[in-house]
Amino acid sequence: xxxxxxxxxxxxxxxxxxxDWLARCAYLMTGDRExxxxxxxxxxxxxxxxxxxxxxxxxxxxxxxxxMMNALRSAKRRKRLSTxxxxxxxxxxxxxxxxxxxxxxxxxxxxxxxxxxxxxxxxPDRQRAVLVLRYWSDLDDAxxxxxxxxxxxxxxxxxxxxxxxLRGQLGEDRTSYLRGRDER
Amino acid sequence: xxxxxxxxxxxxxLEARVRAVLDEQAADAPSGAHVLARARAVGEHGPxxxxxxxxxxxxxxxxxxxxxxxxxxxxxxxGPFEDSNGPVxxxxxxxxxxxxxxxxxxxxxxxxxxxxxxxxxxxxTSAGVLQDPDGTSRMCGIASDVQYLPGCGGPVVEGIPWxxxxxxxxxxxxxxxxxxFEARLEDGRLDVVGEVRNVPRRTVRDDSGYEEVAxxxxxxxxxxxxxxxxxxxxxxxxxxxxxxxxxxxxGVTVAWQDTNDDATARPTQRPGQVSGRGAxxxxxxxxxxxxxxxxxxxxREVWGGPVCVTGDDRLDFDALYDLQATxxxxxxxxxxxxxxxxxxxxxxxxxxxxxxxxxxxxLNQRYGEGSVVLVRWLDAxxxxxxAYPPDD
Numbered sequence: 001x002x003x004x005x006x007x008x009x010x011x012x013x014x015x016x017x018x019x020d021w022l023a024r025c026a027y028l029m030t031g032d033r034e035x036x037x038x039x040x041x042x043x044x045x046x047x048x049x050x051x052x053x054x055x056x057x058x059x060x061x062x063x064x065x066x067x068m069m070n071a072l073r074s075a076k077r078r079k080r081l082s083t084x085x086x087x088x089x090x091x092x093x094x095x096x097x098x099x100x101x102x103x104x105x106x107x108x109x110x111x112x113x114x115x116x117x118x119x120x121x122x123x124p125d126r127q128r129a130v131l132v133l134r135y136w137s138d139l140d141d142a143x144x145x146x147x148x149x150x151x152x153x154x155x156x157x158x159x160x161x162x163x164x165x166l167r168g169q170l171g172e173d174r175t176s177y178l179r180g181r182d183e184r
Numbered sequence: 185x186x187x188x189x190x191x192x193x194x195x196x197x198l199e200a201r202v203r204a205v206l207d208e209q210a211a212d213a214p215s216g217a218h219v220l221a222r223a224r225a226v227g228e229h230g231p232x233x234x235x236x237x238x239x240x241x242x243x244x245x246x247x248x249x250x251x252x253x254x255x256x257x258x259x260x261x262x263g264p265f266e267d268s269n270g271p272v273x274x275x276x277x278x279x280x281x282x283x284x285x286x287x288x289x290x291x292x293x294x295x296x297x298x299x300x301x302x303x304x305x306x307x308x309t310s311a312g313v314l315q316d317p318d319g320t321s322r323m324c325g326i327a328s329d330v331q332y333l334p335g336c337g338g339p340v341v342e343g344i345p346w347x348x349x350x351x352x353x354x355x356x357x358x359x360x361x362x363x364x365f366e367a368r369l370e371d372g373r374l375d376v377v378g379e380v381r382n383v384p385r386r387t388v389r390d391d392s393g394y395e396e397v398a399x400x401x402x403x404x405x406x407x408x409x410x411x412x413x414x415x416x417x418x419x420x421x422x423x424x425x426x427x428x429x430x431x432x433x434x435g436v437t438v439a440w441q442d443t444n445d446d447a448t449a450r451p452t453q454r455p456g457q458v459s460g461r462g463a464x465x466x467x468x469x470x471x472x473x474x475x476x477x478x479x480x481x482x483x484r485e486v487w488g489g490p491v492c493v494t495g496d497d498r499l500d501f502d503a504l505y506d507l508q509a510t511x512x513x514x515x516x517x518x519x520x521x522x523x524x525x526x527x528x529x530x531x532x533x534x535x536x537x538x539x540x541x542x543x544x545x546x547l548n549q550r551y552g553e554g555s556v557v558l559v560r561w562l563d564a565x566x567x568x569x570x571a572y573p574p575d576d
Contacts, residue, residue, distance in 0.1 A: 015223070019216025026211030028206055037214050037222060044223040053506075068507070070525060116205045135199060139397035149508045150522050151515055152338020157324060163198060 011051040021071035028132040032122050042071040065147035127162035298539045305566040311366040317357035343376030350382050417488030426468045426487030432480050435474020532556045
């Protein structure tokens with residue numbers, strides 16, 4: 001049975017409603033427009049194929065996020081995407097590709113957000129996924145745990161590790177960051 | 185402002201900055217309309233129909249590519265994986281390749297087995313331990329020097345001599361430290377039975393290795409390299425098509441690309457090719473619960489290079505997917521730390537603090553042998569050699 005045969009009107013409506021979310025989430029997960037298109041497409045096809053299960057899920061968005069995470073793993077294995085290259089806005093309409101292998105490069109020459117963007121891109125997949133799902137997609141920890149097929153405590157742990165890694169990459173510690181603000 | 189409050193505020197400041205950066209980056213993402221157009225094109229004309237008629241799909245897919253390109257979304261059919269060797273050649277169904285036995289594939293991190301049911305020894309571990317405001321101490325699955333931990337989900341740890349240890353206040357109340365300790369497991373609870381001391385975070389086990397499964401084909405590289413192939417269909421695009429075709433064949437549980445390092449290098453690589461390894465080195469690996477010959481016949485229509493098909497008698501993908509959700513709700517039963525999908529072997533890796541043979545037997549009986557593999561997290565010095573973690 002082809003994909004088309006199982007595509008219900010509700011599935012179409014869901015796809016249209018969440019297409020932007022899928023595209024953006026995939027981009028934040030992969031850091032690459034082409035890879036994001038592939039990932040979002042694969043996820044959407046999986047949604048159509050498994051629509052009854054998606055529709056019956058307690059939290060369909062979390063269910064789809066989990067599909068995306070599995071598709072991401074599959075894509076990485078198939079395409080050997082060993083690094084994430086995230087195009088970040090240079091503030092003037094242009095984009096440049098950042099190098100996750102050396103997130104501290106050009107630290108002095110770029111804005112704080114760019115440095116943070118590079119540090120996020122350099123995170124392991126699951127840590128970056130937690131940040132994307134929690135702080136961009138606003139899923140709660142239970143939904144993220146479903147998406148990552150882990151427990152909520154693992155979500156919290158991954159988030160904690162991600163923040164520790166970001167601080168390490170940015171050369172910040174938790175007290176020095178605020179010290180400067182308080183002294184102003 | 186107290187140090188704890190300052191640090192909590194710093195955490196929230198960083199959260200806000202992360203939100204802002206992600207919002208900014210998301211604005212550069214491709215549009216949802218673009219994704220929809222691609223998915224609809226593939227869904228209506230793509231490999232899903234190959235199962236019924238493996239020849240017809242080439243025409244609509246190529247036609248869809250032309251349509252997409254002419255409407256300025258031609259990138260839909262390109263990707264970092266594609267090279268410019270062009271369209272897929274006419275199929276050559278006459279070539280066949282042998283299938284291979286199901287041999288073990290290495291998994292990256294330390295992979296420790298289950299405990300005998302009569303294991304009567306102690307465990308040793310280095311881990312983050314968080315004491316809640318109510319005095320309950322729990323093992324964290326990770327090492328953390330971040331105080332903004334709302335909680336840790338590991339087993340309760342009894343007998344931590346907190347007053348004799350260095351610890352830090354936790355944002356949500358209580359305190360935490362990274363500790364090495366010996367303990368005995370009783371009813372899912374760890375009772376400290378030996379020395380407890382502070383250790384550096386780096387001595388704590390890191391689970392990141394689980395995301396990097398070794399790319400090892402179940403088939404012998406040299407053997408495959410000697411197989412007859414069609415050079416005109418050994419391209420990145422053909423591999424991609426081959427993967428899509430393979431996963432559409434009934435019974436296939438997983439397909440992946442591998443690299444045959446034994447193949448003789450040819451100086452034909454162009455900038456942008458993956459890992460600097462040309463398509464002539466690639467192997468298309470497939471696992472199937474169905475007929476291996478059917479897989480080979482389907483794949484050979486589009487991919488001219490080596491194919492390695494192995495048997496798989498486990499659950500199909502949807503069933504395993506559902507099982508992952510089911511087992512994630514049974515954490516206490518298996519002392520679960522994490523539950524991972526090992527796509528390469530099409531199985532679930534259930535990380536348990538202390539799995540036993542009977543737990544594994546139960547899972548085998550319930551879901552079929554090999555569908556769920558228990559991985560032990562706590563070290564058992566009487567069984568493991570060398571003991572982990574190392575002393576700092």
